Amino acid sequence: MKSPRRITLVASVLLGLCLLASVLLLRQLDQVRNRAAPQEVLYLSSPKVLKRLSLGYQGLLADVYWTRAVQYFGSKHYAGARSYELLAPLLEITTALDPNLTVAYEFGANFLAPQPPNGAGMPQAAVELAEYGVRNNPNDWHLYYDLGFIYYVELKDYTRASDAFARGSRVPDAHPFLKVMAAQMAQHSGEVGMARMLWTTTYQSTADRSIRANAAAHLRALQVDEDVGTLEKLVSLYREQKGHPPSVLGDLQTAGMLSAVPVDPLGHSYKLMSDGHIEVRDPDNLPFIEKGLPPGYVALPPKFLPSD
Amino acid sequence: MSSRIAYIAFNTFREAVRDRVLYNLVAFAVLMSGAAILVGQISIGIERLVVVNLGLAAVSLFGMVIAIFIGIALVSKEIDKRTLYTVLSRPVQRWEFIVGKFLGLAGTLVVNTVFMAVGVFAALLYVSPHFQVADTWILVALYFIVLQFLIITSLALLFSSFSSPLLSAVFAFSLFVIGSFSEDLRGFAALAQGATRWLATAAAYLVPDFSSLNVISSVAHGQPVASQLILSNTLYAVVYAGMILCGAVVIFEHRNLK
Numbered sequence: 001m002k003s004p005r006r007i008t009l010v011a012s013v014l015l016g017l018c019l020l021a022s023v024l025l026l027r028q029l030d031q032v033r034n035r036a037a038p039q040e041v042l043y044l045s046s047p048k049v050l051k052r053l054s055l056g057y058q059g060l061l062a063d064v065y066w067t068r069a070v071q072y073f074g075s076k077h078y079a080g081a082r083s084y085e086l087l088a089p090l091l092e093i094t095t096a097l098d099p100n101l102t103v104a105y106e107f108g109a110n111f112l113a114p115q116p117p118n119g120a121g122m123p124q125a126a127v128e129l130a131e132y133g134v135r136n137n138p139n140d141w142h143l144y145y146d147l148g149f150i151y152y153v154e155l156k157d158y159t160r161a162s163d164a165f166a167r168g169s170r171v172p173d174a175h176p177f178l179k180v181m182a183a184q185m186a187q188h189s190g191e192v193g194m195a196r197m198l199w200t201t202t203y204q205s206t207a208d209r210s211i212r213a214n215a216a217a218h219l220r221a222l223q224v225d226e227d228v229g230t231l232e233k234l235v236s237l238y239r240e241q242k243g244h245p246p247s248v249l250g251d252l253q254t255a256g257m258l259s260a261v262p263v264d265p266l267g268h269s270y271k272l273m274s275d276g277h278i279e280v281r282d283p284d285n286l287p288f289i290e291k292g293l294p295p296g297y298v299a300l301p302p303k304f305l306p307s308d
Numbered sequence: 309m310s311s312r313i314a315y316i317a318f319n320t321f322r323e324a325v326r327d328r329v330l331y332n333l334v335a336f337a338v339l340m341s342g343a344a345i346l347v348g349q350i351s352i353g354i355e356r357l358v359v360v361n362l363g364l365a366a367v368s369l370f371g372m373v374i375a376i377f378i379g380i381a382l383v384s385k386e387i388d389k390r391t392l393y394t395v396l397s398r399p400v401q402r403w404e405f406i407v408g409k410f411l412g413l414a415g416t417l418v419v420n421t422v423f424m425a426v427g428v429f430a431a432l433l434y435v436s437p438h439f440q441v442a443d444t445w446i447l448v449a450l451y452f453i454v455l456q457f458l459i460i461t462s463l464a465l466l467f468s469s470f471s472s473p474l475l476s477a478v479f480a481f482s483l484f485v486i487g488s489f490s491e492d493l494r495g496f497a498a499l500a501q502g503a504t505r506w507l508a509t510a511a512a513y514l515v516p517d518f519s520s521l522n523v524i525s526s527v528a529h530g531q532p533v534a535s536q537l538i539l540s541n542t543l544y545a546v547v548y549a550g551m552i553l554c555g556a557v558v559i560f561e562h563r564n565l566k
Binding site: 052055056057058059060062063066067070071098100101103106107210 | 347350351352353354357358360361362365368485488489492518519522524525526528529531
């Protein structure tokens, strides 16, 4: 074999071996790092400093930080985390770098507000984020809607929710439902119908698949809560009238209390338990439901919501 | 006179192409396709924004790097290769050589920007079903980037006319960074007192203002750019680049090439 060819062969083999060794070492390093479990930290937490360091490309840096926020929330949410310490600072940096990045307010508030495991359980931070968004984008009705939504769903502050919807309804081209919601909020606050109206508006007014899926899941949960409540009342009424509980839900229909036996939004029939309670058959695929859960049911780690 | 400048400019362009400067378009194409395809999978709701922000930032940064690294070698390379003596032994004035070199590199950067702009719009079409009226403002942002190139090319040429390539690159890049902070510098000058105020004000007006030439973030959101800003920026870039070019000509005219 000629000398140059031999050198080429040896160098190629060495290259392959070194590549293999570096991959193995990196995997080893990953394991060491995971065991060390470093504390979550933002090395640069000042939006002002980051804005200057961006050399005028703050829009691009905002996109990077927004992606970091999404990845941070997504990975922790998937792992069933109950603490999201870096979420609020990441969103603050993102929106300071690009105050017109409305998607960061809309989703960010929805990441921050709900209680764990569905969110970070920081509704006040979500309100501050949404208010900052409104100040910087006063002509975007979605942000008023998000603000009212947090006040209504998470903080149960119906006066402020009504005020946010009313302010949003005055924005040109606002969704007509905002005016209706502002008017009905004071009168019907806390009712299931009001919550359904909110989630329906969210479902109809967004083009984003994940938001639609989330709204659809909440609408399914409202439907289940309403069905279970109604069925349990009817079971109780049946027991009073007949002196014994119904053996199956079809007995309610036979007794003329129901025109048809309802099924849950996934198409499964409800289970009638011996104590008169109603349970769903597939609680794992009905996130956000508050009624119809088996006793002692522990929700699985959150998973990505099914498509609508 | 104009034909001599045009000839030098054309040769500068041809040399840049021969030096495979336009190969950066391949890296740009990979970057844009990667961004367009991947961002939707790792982020939420910013596909279009990333294409515009990343695309324009890449156009700007790739162009800046080309302007600095080609610009600083425009004169020194000709001296090292001794081709400058051949050129100047013909009826070519020194100032014509400088202006021709400037126009040649500016032309290279314009051609490069046009190709990259096509890439940005192609990626935009990939992530959006159709173009929007507001997308036309991206053309204004690209125009402002070209104006930035004119300034940085003239600066690189100025430093190249009297300094070594390494120092020229450091000077030009430093001025790019300082120029990005020009608004802050003027703000600082307004807050200072006495001699510091005068010095800071002088520095603030002497360094190039790249901040007003950067409208990437606003056009990414479809916000319009005022026609007054377009006019003022055009005049500023032409005047500033002209001023620096005059400085380069003055230095080069008096440089001892023996």
